[in-house]
Amino acid sequence: MLKTSLLKHTSLIFIICSCLLCSSQSEQEHYTIKGSIQLDSTWSKKVYLSLIPSFNKMFTMSNSMIVSVADIDTNGNFKFDTSFLPEKEHLYRVHIAKKNAPPASLIIGGKDENHMFLITKKSSNIYVSKNKSQTPFYLAEIEGDLPNFALSEINKIARFVDSTSVEETYLKREFITKGINEKLRFVADTSSNALVSLYALYKSKYETNYDINKQFYTDYLIKWEGNSSTYFKEFRNSLPLPKEEKSYMNISIGLVCFLGGIVLSYYLFVVRKSNKLRSLSVQERKIFSLIKDGKSNKEISDELNIGLSTVKSHASNIYAKLGIKSRKEILDINV
Amino acid sequence: MKFSKSITVIIFTLFLSFGALAQTEFKTTRNLGFKASSKTQSVNIKLSENTTALQLFINCAVKKGSVSIVIYDPSDEKQGEFSVESIESEDDGSLFSMLKDGVTGQINKYINKPQKGNWKIVFIPINATGRVEIQSSQQM
Numbered sequence: 001m002l003k004t005s006l007l008k009h010t011s012l013i014f015i016i017c018s019c020l021l022c023s024s025q026s027e028q029e030h031y032t033i034k035g036s037i038q039l040d041s042t043w044s045k046k047v048y049l050s051l052i053p054s055f056n057k058m059f060t061m062s063n064s065m066i067v068s069v070a071d072i073d074t075n076g077n078f079k080f081d082t083s084f085l086p087e088k089e090h091l092y093r094v095h096i097a098k099k100n101a102p103p104a105s106l107i108i109g110g111k112d113e114n115h116m117f118l119i120t121k122k123s124s125n126i127y128v129s130k131n132k133s134q135t136p137f138y139l140a141e142i143e144g145d146l147p148n149f150a151l152s153e154i155n156k157i158a159r160f161v162d163s164t165s166v167e168e169t170y171l172k173r174e175f176i177t178k179g180i181n182e183k184l185r186f187v188a189d190t191s192s193n194a195l196v197s198l199y200a201l202y203k204s205k206y207e208t209n210y211d212i213n214k215q216f217y218t219d220y221l222i223k224w225e226g227n228s229s230t231y232f233k234e235f236r237n238s239l240p241l242p243k244e245e246k247s248y249m250n251i252s253i254g255l256v257c258f259l260g261g262i263v264l265s266y267y268l269f270v271v272r273k274s275n276k277l278r279s280l281s282v283q284e285r286k287i288f289s290l291i292k293d294g295k296s297n298k299e300i301s302d303e304l305n306i307g308l309s310t311v312k313s314h315a316s317n318i319y320a321k322l323g324i325k326s327r328k329e330i331l332d333i334n335v
Numbered sequence: 336m337k338f339s340k341s342i343t344v345i346i347f348t349l350f351l352s353f354g355a356l357a358q359t360e361f362k363t364t365r366n367l368g369f370k371a372s373s374k375t376q377s378v379n380i381k382l383s384e385n386t387t388a389l390q391l392f393i394n395c396a397v398k399k400g401s402v403s404i405v406i407y408d409p410s411d412e413k414q415g416e417f418s419v420e421s422i423e424s425e426d427d428g429s430l431f432s433m434l435k436d437g438v439t440g441q442i443n444k445y446i447n448k449p450q451k452g453n454w455k456i457v458f459i460p461i462n463a464t465g466r467v468e469i470q471s472s473q474q475m
Contacts, residue, residue: 057418059416059417059418059440060417060418060419060420061417061418061419061420061438061439061440062401062418062419062420062421062422062438063420063421063422063424063431063434063435063438064420064422064431066430066431066434067430068430069430069433101439102434102436102437102438102439103433103434103436104421104434104436104437104438104439105438105439105440105441106417106419106439106440106441107440107441107442107443108415108417108440108441108442108443109415109442109443109444109445110443112441112443169447169448170448170449170450205413208412208413
């Protein structure tokens with residue numbers, strides 16, 4: 001009886017321990033994007049997660065980009081399950097919609113700006129917190145991992161540009177924007193996370209300052225040469241780096257140099273030959289001009305009244321002095 | 336003494352009132368519709384020397400296809416852009432099929448002492464059915 005009771009208790013303890021172990025394990029493997037947001041009654045109580053396939057589509061709203069939807073409870077909490085997301089980090093956008101607007105609606109600027117960006121992957125645990133303010137995601141705090149903390153910092157830097165458009169004059173705005181873009185390039189250069197780095201560059205409107213910072217972008221591309229993500233491929237292709245043109249230019253320069261070399265060599269060859277002509281004796285010059293006229297050794301011998309062997313001897317001297325091997329080459333020499 | 340103080344207050348109030356009256360606002364609203372065959376269109380907003388601030392509000396709703404909207408300043412530099420794209424879906428109960436109410440995009444921009452000249456808003460529709468509303472307000 002006692003034995004049975006002991007066995008029962010042991011079994012019960014074993015089952016409880018197993019359950020606890022399983023639940024703790026499943027909790028460890030369950031990754032989410034959680035958040036808390038305070039909204040007024042004009043907003044619908046749903047939050048949407050969109051996968052942004054390229055940085056050029058940060059401000060594109062498409063129903064095909066939305067990958068998940070979550071309810072916002074009465075306390076403003078929401079939660080996305082991230083277990084279905086890709087293993088690698090991607091850029092995502094979290095947005096909310098007005099009650100009278102379709103779920104796929106994007107508001108840029110103003111007090112109703114309705115979105116924020118996140119970098120996340122399948123195994124990320126992120127928490128977004130937002131205190132009550134007029135703009136839903138304005139200065140939202142992101143906890144959980146470093147890339148998103150960096151993203152918040154970049155947003156804070158970039159926001160200076162927007163604030164200047166409200167307060168400053170055109171010239172002052174230009175000046176401040178240049179300074180901010182420089183700071184963003186510095187962030188891009190020093191960031192070890194590829195997506196954070198690219199995010200900073202896109203915020204700096206790189207396409208407008210490429211021409212004056214060519215060296216920076218050349219070095220930047222070399223630094224991230226090994227990154228084969230679609231984000232980087234797109235960035236590389238978008239840069240006005242005249243890769244094709246550059247190689248065409250190099251080929252053209254090479255071709256011009258090659259042709260120039262040929263012309264120069266030919267010129268030097270001809271000049272050298274004509275200079276060498278001066279080293280010929282009077283008799284040899286006569287024979288040279290007769291050879292050039294296409295006459296044979298016999299004809300030269302008859303014309304100059306000298307022996308055939310003498311003509312041959314002079315001809316071989318001429319060949320040696322001019323550095324040629326045949327009569328044909330004499331015909332090619334311009335005098 | 337009291338009288339002179341009152342006169343000063345009256346003059347000051349009048350001065351402020353005239354100042355307020357002198358600041359005028361010039362508002363325009365334009366609505367454009369798109370259908371599948373529509374081509375790129377642009378709307379110009381001419382800013383004079385007197386413009387002290389420009390406020391732009393562009394709202395675009397698309398039922399089908401895509402529309403890109405780009406704002407250019409007089410130096411042809413992009414000052415804002417967004418795109419909206421609506422892809423038709425089957426009623427198969429998926430998340431995608433629940434998002435068939437069309438797509439909207441909105442941009443709000445306020446620029447203090449904007450660059451003088453022609454500001455251009457370009458709309459590039461691709462097989463799009465929808466509409467766009469542009470409200471501009473110039474303070475002078």
